[in-house]
Amino acid sequence: MNGVNWIRRNPLLWLGVALIAAAILLSSVLRVPETEQALVLRFQQPSFILNAYDPREDYAETGAGLGFKIPFVDRVVWVHKRVLNLDLTRQSILSADQQSLEVDAVARYRIVNPVRMHAIAGDENRVGELLRPILAEALREQFHKQAFNVLVSPERDALMNSVGAMLARSAVKYGVQIIDVRLTRADLPQGPSLDSAFDRMRNAREQMAVSVINDGNAQSKLIRDNAAVAAAKTYSDSFGRDPAFYDFYRAMQSYELTFGTSDNQRRGATTILLSPDNDYLREFMGRKPGQ
Amino acid sequence: MRDEVPGTVLNEGGPWGGSGGSDGEDRKKRGQARPGAAGPSALDALLRRGRARFGGGGDGDGFEVPRLGGLWRWVLLALVVLWIGLTSTHTIGAHERGVVTRFGKYIATLDPGTRWTLPAPIDTVTKVDVDKTEYLDIAAGGDGQSGENLILTRDQNLINLAYSVRWSRRDAEQYMFELQNPEETIREVAESVMRDVVARQTFDQVMTGQKQIQQEVAERAQDLLDSYHAGVLIQGVTIKTAKAPDAVASAVSDVVVARQKVQASIQAAQNYASQITVKAQREAAQFDGFYIQYKAAPEVTRRRLYYETMERVLAKSDKVIVEPRNVVPYMVPPPAAPAATQEPAK
Numbered sequence: 001m002n003g004v005n006w007i008r009r010n011p012l013l014w015l016g017v018a019l020i021a022a023a024i025l026l027s028s029v030l031r032v033p034e035t036e037q038a039l040v041l042r043f044q045q046p047s048f049i050l051n052a053y054d055p056r057e058d059y060a061e062t063g064a065g066l067g068f069k070i071p072f073v074d075r076v077v078w079v080h081k082r083v084l085n086l087d088l089t090r091q092s093i094l095s096a097d098q099q100s101l102e103v104d105a106v107a108r109y110r111i112v113n114p115v116r117m118h119a120i121a122g123d124e125n126r127v128g129e130l131l132r133p134i135l136a137e138a139l140r141e142q143f144h145k146q147a148f149n150v151l152v153s154p155e156r157d158a159l160m161n162s163v164g165a166m167l168a169r170s171a172v173k174y175g176v177q178i179i180d181v182r183l184t185r186a187d188l189p190q191g192p193s194l195d196s197a198f199d200r201m202r203n204a205r206e207q208m209a210v211s212v213i214n215d216g217n218a219q220s221k222l223i224r225d226n227a228a229v230a231a232a233k234t235y236s237d238s239f240g241r242d243p244a245f246y247d248f249y250r251a252m253q254s255y256e257l258t259f260g261t262s263d264n265q266r267r268g269a270t271t272i273l274l275s276p277d278n279d280y281l282r283e284f285m286g287r288k289p290g291q
Numbered sequence: 292m293r294d295e296v297p298g299t300v301l302n303e304g305g306p307w308g309g310s311g312g313s314d315g316e317d318r319k320k321r322g323q324a325r326p327g328a329a330g331p332s333a334l335d336a337l338l339r340r341g342r343a344r345f346g347g348g349g350d351g352d353g354f355e356v357p358r359l360g361g362l363w364r365w366v367l368l369a370l371v372v373l374w375i376g377l378t379s380t381h382t383i384g385a386h387e388r389g390v391v392t393r394f395g396k397y398i399a400t401l402d403p404g405t406r407w408t409l410p411a412p413i414d415t416v417t418k419v420d421v422d423k424t425e426y427l428d429i430a431a432g433g434d435g436q437s438g439e440n441l442i443l444t445r446d447q448n449l450i451n452l453a454y455s456v457r458w459s460r461r462d463a464e465q466y467m468f469e470l471q472n473p474e475e476t477i478r479e480v481a482e483s484v485m486r487d488v489v490a491r492q493t494f495d496q497v498m499t500g501q502k503q504i505q506q507e508v509a510e511r512a513q514d515l516l517d518s519y520h521a522g523v524l525i526q527g528v529t530i531k532t533a534k535a536p537d538a539v540a541s542a543v544s545d546v547v548v549a550r551q552k553v554q555a556s557i558q559a560a561q562n563y564a565s566q567i568t569v570k571a572q573r574e575a576a577q578f579d580g581f582y583i584q585y586k587a588a589p590e591v592t593r594r595r596l597y598y599e600t601m602e603r604v605l606a607k608s609d610k611v612i613v614e615p616r617n618v619v620p621y622m623v624p625p626p627a628a629p630a631a632t633q634e635p636a637k
Binding site: 031032033034035036051059064065066080081082083084085087106108152153154156157179182183184185186187188197198200201202203204205206208209210212213215216217219220221223224226227228230231232234235237238239241242245246248249252253255256259271272273274275276280281 | 392393394395396397441443445447448449464467468469470471472475476479480482483486487490491494519535536538539542543545546548549550552553554556557559560561563564565567568570571572574575576578579581582585589593596597598600601603604605607608609610611612613
């Protein structure tokens with residue numbers, strides 16, 4: 001009862017005490033999400049890690065949730081737990097045969113040792129800044145060993161693996177695990193090499209246009225020739241059965257055509273002189289007996 | 292029912308806060324009106340009486356403060372109940388999953404329906420849409436290269452590719468907890484895999500084999516993302532445009548024009564071929580027809596054909612029959628000239 005009265009009498013004091021108590025409570029309790037690792041520093045020295053990354057454990061098994069620390073003595077450094085991307089854009093790289101290539105690369109990494117990361121890099125954002133030049137250097141070194149043809153061919157998978165391995169070796173001391181390194185772009189740089197690629201493509205296509213025309217002409221000639229041969233065969237199969245009759249038959253057709261009896265020709269276009277001895281007039285003259 | 296337990300606990304704190312505030316006001320009054328020492332206990336008694344009645348007073352004007360305290364209690368209670376009600380029930384849509392974290396720690400994944408959790412500061416529910424298809428366009432001009440997404444092919448040609456990736460979230464927990472930036476990762480994986488696949492094929496193969504490329508890119512991107520435990524499903528990759536760079540466009544159209552010309556000339560050749568084939572077959576069939584008749588009766592058919600033809604020939608011709616020995620016309624039909632003069636008379 002007395003205590004209550006005392007509080008009533010000195011509400012401001014009470015309020016102050018309550019605030020201090022709340023502050024102590026709040027600064028001793030940590031809410032660690034699944035996506036973060038909490039590195040707790042005691043007197044600026046790494047003391048322990050809450051929710052440290054462990055490849056063997058699933059989420060909810062690595063200690064996320066409420067955590068406790070000594071207020072005002074311990075300080076928390078938050079470290080990403082998820083996989084991070086490290087982008088490297090527009091790197092000019094020379095191949096062994098001095099051709100240049102512009103590449104974009106991305107490394108995926110995870111901070112697996114927050115203590116080491118903190119000791120060397122200070123904070124997580126600096127890790128990326130420190131790794132970027134190492135990645136660029138690794139790319140440059142590995143690519144410079146290879147001919148240009150290899151760089152733009154599927155064999156560069158092996159190359160990327162060795163770049164990844166190189167980066168991984170350096171990254172260990174930052175407490176970082178490299179998951180992979182991949183190229184998102186590998187382009188010819190603007191200028192002579194791009195222009196010469198365009199020229200090559202253009203020439204190839206111009207040649208192609210020419211050869212397309214040539215092939216096409218040859219093909220249509222072949223079609224015509226084949227048809228002519230087939231027609232000739234049809235004729236000879238049919239007419240060859242009796243050359244003498246064909247001769248007669250064809251002569252009849254020919255007379256009809258040449259002496260202008262087709263319907264579109266004017267009557268009287270041809271004058272024919274006939275000898276009475278003509279075979280056609282044989283009956284006209286009257287058949288002589290015995291003939 | 293369980294959820295009301297923290298409510299009642301909090302409710303006890305409510306009146307304390309309320310009476311604390313009113314106490315402050317009382318002190319002011321006291322200071323002005325009565326600086327005596329007996330005041331506090333009397334007021335205290337009054338306060339307690341007021342609280343016992345839950346502020347339901349028509350006792351007069353002097354008891355406004357306790358009544359207010361009672362009202363606050365109800366308001367606070369209502370607020371707390373409302374807060375608990377609002378933050379502990381979750382409606383998870385048919386296409387959603389709710390990922391529950393308790394003070395940050397993953398607890399469970401909620402299936403569609405109305406679900407209960409502990410109230411807000413304790414449990415947090417993040418809804419993840421696992422059904423919605425997201426589109427990621429990878430096309431012209433991310434940077435430089437005259438607005439083209441140029442990719443090197445195996446024969447060191449360049450191809451301008453624009454494509455899109457359809458994806459959805461397959462596993463809500465993985466999606467939330469594994470990658471810092473899933474969308475960015477999907478883009479990078481797709482670009483990287485597309486370049487790799489295209490680098491294995493010649494320009495012409497890419498132009499003609501787009502279906503296989505789409506499928507291969509989707510499969511390999513899925514494999515990679517699975518290896519990252521991204522919790523992402525690649526539904527498909529669609530190549531929207533695949534063409535030669537603009538710089539060689541005119542040469543490409545030359546080829547197209549050449550192809551069209553060739554197509555036209557082949558068409559013409561085929562027409563010609565079918566014409567002469569039909570003609571040959573028709574003529575052969577005609578000949579065969581006559582030949583059958585001829586075979587049946589050679590001499591008669593021969594003469595018949597001869598006369599029929601001569602009829603047609605001579606019927607339309609002017610005829611002169613001459614005796615070869617004295618070269619005198621035996622019969623003179625009207626010559627061509629009179630025939631011409633007759634014509635206007637018609």
